[in-house]
Amino acid sequence: MDYNPFIFGKIVEGPQFADRVDEKEELIRALSSGENVILYSPRRFGKSSLAAVVSNELKEKGIPVGNIDMEYISTKRALAERVVSTTHEAFHPKRKDFMDKLKDLKDHLPSIKVKPFEDLPMSIEFDAPSVDEQKALEKAVQLPEIYGRKRKMVLVIDEFPFVVQNIGGNILYLLRGIMQTQKNVSYLFLGSSRSMMRDIFDTKTSPFYKFGKKMYLDVIPHDDFAQFIKEKFRDPTISDESVELILDATGCHPYYTQQLCHEIWDSLKEKETVTKELFDEAMDRVLTREKAVYLEILDSLPGTQMRMLKSIAEGWENLYSKDSLMVLNMSSGTAQKAVKALIKKDLVSKKNGDLELEDPFFEIFVKRNVL
């Protein structure tokens, strides 16, 4: 049998990437016309993958694109090095060119001794310990604008909220101060923690308040995802009913759909067709594997939040009605506080006015196990 065609937990591109046609178009249009964009979605909806696909298409159009992941950048100096390397590489992606054009960099950063990594020639570090971190970072963040005079560039910054968590201090003010005046760079900001993204981009007192156009990523449309699954399950095959079972369980969530399909595929024998029984077994295996994580989350919740989580998982119509509050055994104020806390923890989100659990498998687990 062929290799498992369902991938989850890493960036997907090419044949592993379904749909997102409109979102792709909108992002490409905004970024190539100089706008900054903030891309929001619940966890694991495919932000990083969409950014990768968009980056490739922009590069094909001749636009220099750099991608910085903030998650493991813990100092100003490391951030400065990353910005410089990424920008230089966006304009000079070929190794020889990258090395030959280092002079351009030194014109802008004369006081900072730049040396390319020996084993990783596409990266750069500053000569320690003479470098003043703060100055180096300021200079580094100006570089995309200076290079951008030749050709406007796009910088994708993934896991942006980590910049506050890892570096802290005045970092947002420093970045905003430089970035807001730039005309030749479009920034695309992403982040997996929605509450932190909201703190940075939607809070009036934050330096990044309203820094760009907001875009929201939804789940993948049902029919497109069904088509995607059927194409991948050509041999072994899958019936329309089984596709429905899968999409019904996952709510078309990109990550969990791929995870469940991956699990089902692994259990199939050659020429076998996906049945309800195989689907149930795969679902049970996934829930068993996630059990420890789910229990840990439940253990951390106070009783009010746990009860609220359960009623949201069950899809109660009106959480704040007199009857609901009586069953929940809480006042309306307590109920609202519990909902707010669950949203802040990224466990629950609002979709078309209704609350739902972000992780569809956790929802099934809560329904089955929380009494």
Ligand SMILES: Nc1ncnc2c1ncn2[C@@H]1O[C@H](COP(=O)(O)OP(=O)(O)OP(=O)(O)O)[C@@H](O)[C@H]1O
């Ligand atoms: N367009 C897509 N088509 C099919 N599967 C997708 C698509 N986008 C995402 N996925 C699935 O979702 C998983 C997570 O994608 P990705 O890492 O891009 O999401 P993310 O929103 O950046 O996640 P996080 O919130 O953790 O940063 C992928 O590994 C893949 O299984």
Ligand SMILES: [Mg+2]
């Ligand atoms: Mg991501």
